Amino acid sequence: MGQRPARLARRAPGSDRAYDGDVTSGATLRSRLLIFGGLYFAQGVPWGFFTVAIALRLTSLGLSPAGLGDLMFVAWLPWTGKPVIGLLVDRISFGRMGRRRPFILLAEAGMALSLLAMAFVNPLGDRPLFSVLLFLHNLLAAAQDVGTDALAIDLLAENERSRANGIMSAGKFTGMVVGGQGLLWVASVAGWPAAYGLTIALLLVPATLVLGVRESPLPTLRPHLLGLALRAFSSRVVLLAVVFALVVDLAASLTFPLTYPLYRNQLGFSEQQVASLATIGGIVGALGSLLGGMLGDRLGCRRTLLGGCLAVAGINLAFAACGGLWGHFSFMLAYTTAGGIAAGVVYTATLALFMDLTNPRLAATQFQIYMALLNAKDAWALKVGGRLAERIPAPAMFGLSAIIEVLPLVLLPWLDARRAQADFAKSATPTACDAGSA
Secondary structure: OOOOOOOOOOOOOOOOOOOOOHHHOHHHHHHHHHHHHHHHHHHHHHHHHHHHHHHHHHHHOOOOHHHHHHHHHHHHHHHHHHHHHHHHHHHOOOHHHOOHHHHHHHHHHHHHHHHHHHOOOOOOOOHHHHHHHHHHHHHHHHHHHHHHHHHHHHHOOHHHHHHHHHHHHHHHHHHHHHHHHHHHHHHHHHOHHHHHHHHHHHHHHHHHHHHHOOOOOOOOEEEOHHHHHHHHOOOHHHHHHHHHHOOOOOHHHHHHHHHHHHHHHHOOOOHHHHHHHHHHHHHHHHHHHHHHHHHHHHHOHHHHHHHHHHHHHHHHHHHHHOHHHOOOHHHHHHHHHHHHHHHHHHHHHHHHHHHHOOOHHHHHHHHHHHHHHHHHHHHHHHHHHHHHHOOOOHHHHHHHHHHHHHHHHHHHHHOOHHHHHHHHHHOOOOOHHHEEEO
């Protein structure tokens, strides 16, 4: 899950080789889709729980925008380390138990234990300990995400991955809706311990699907990733892409720490109303992502990204100018719907662009680096956004986010996929460091 509250799962890049065991035979395609959809559901439930249910609880208890931004920074930070986790996943084997399956199961178990510990910690009264547990949980969730992507690369044929990514995205969004709106309702009826317990149960149930997976053996020869990575990131286009990843699409992350305090404490919406807006935002974000995919096929990812970012900026400017309507739920619903669709378009186009700027020989590792940089971007924007929200008025905050959304677009003309692929081809001559013994 790599990751904003309404962010879609990505299509996992990598090898087109599928394992020829029973799990991946044509007769069990539904089983494979169920496995990966379930694993992404297991990621979505706790993420929705933290970004909706817990965030609303803390806001209602008086946590400031800066405090909320700090906690979300802690939650986001572990996701920036996914390339390092990916190297571990590629190098570690558990013998007969397999490579990916034990890694995923251990990560799921750790996620459950960290949630259990958090259930006994007061998030405001003992914030340092809660922050440590929040960081640990998301570190394990990032490990589960990397392991799941690696397993998908191993088990799915190339012509199955697009369909599988759709199922994974749907599973993740479903989990976020259940973890946010659903578990907030459980907490209001049965208390927060019951909500934590149900979160753990919903997290662990999909893990049972992994127990029957048969994996391919560890390859005898594996690429020397460091040498390939150094050559890939020597390209000027790739270096500009690194900068772009750290500044693109900042509006949502900058304004997130302000949103719940604004809706709950200043505008007076109920927790269920705010949770409903978050749920609707997730649903329309998924629809926007589908729209972004269609537009990207027709217009190209750079044009689609340009149009999507301009739409996000325009919607935020209009929202900032209509402060007198903020107290009307129907207006907030319209803003959430329009903004969610535009954000979904931007997200899909962003992923497509970075896939185009990835060396096929380094597909999984280079793409994970881009994703880590995007997560780092969200992390620093959340922290800065929380601080700014306490210093400038809310309308100015949304206006500022619109301006910042547009500025990085000046780099788009130089992010030419054809130029990047030409650079990759020039550095494709094999060297002694390109392969190493297992």
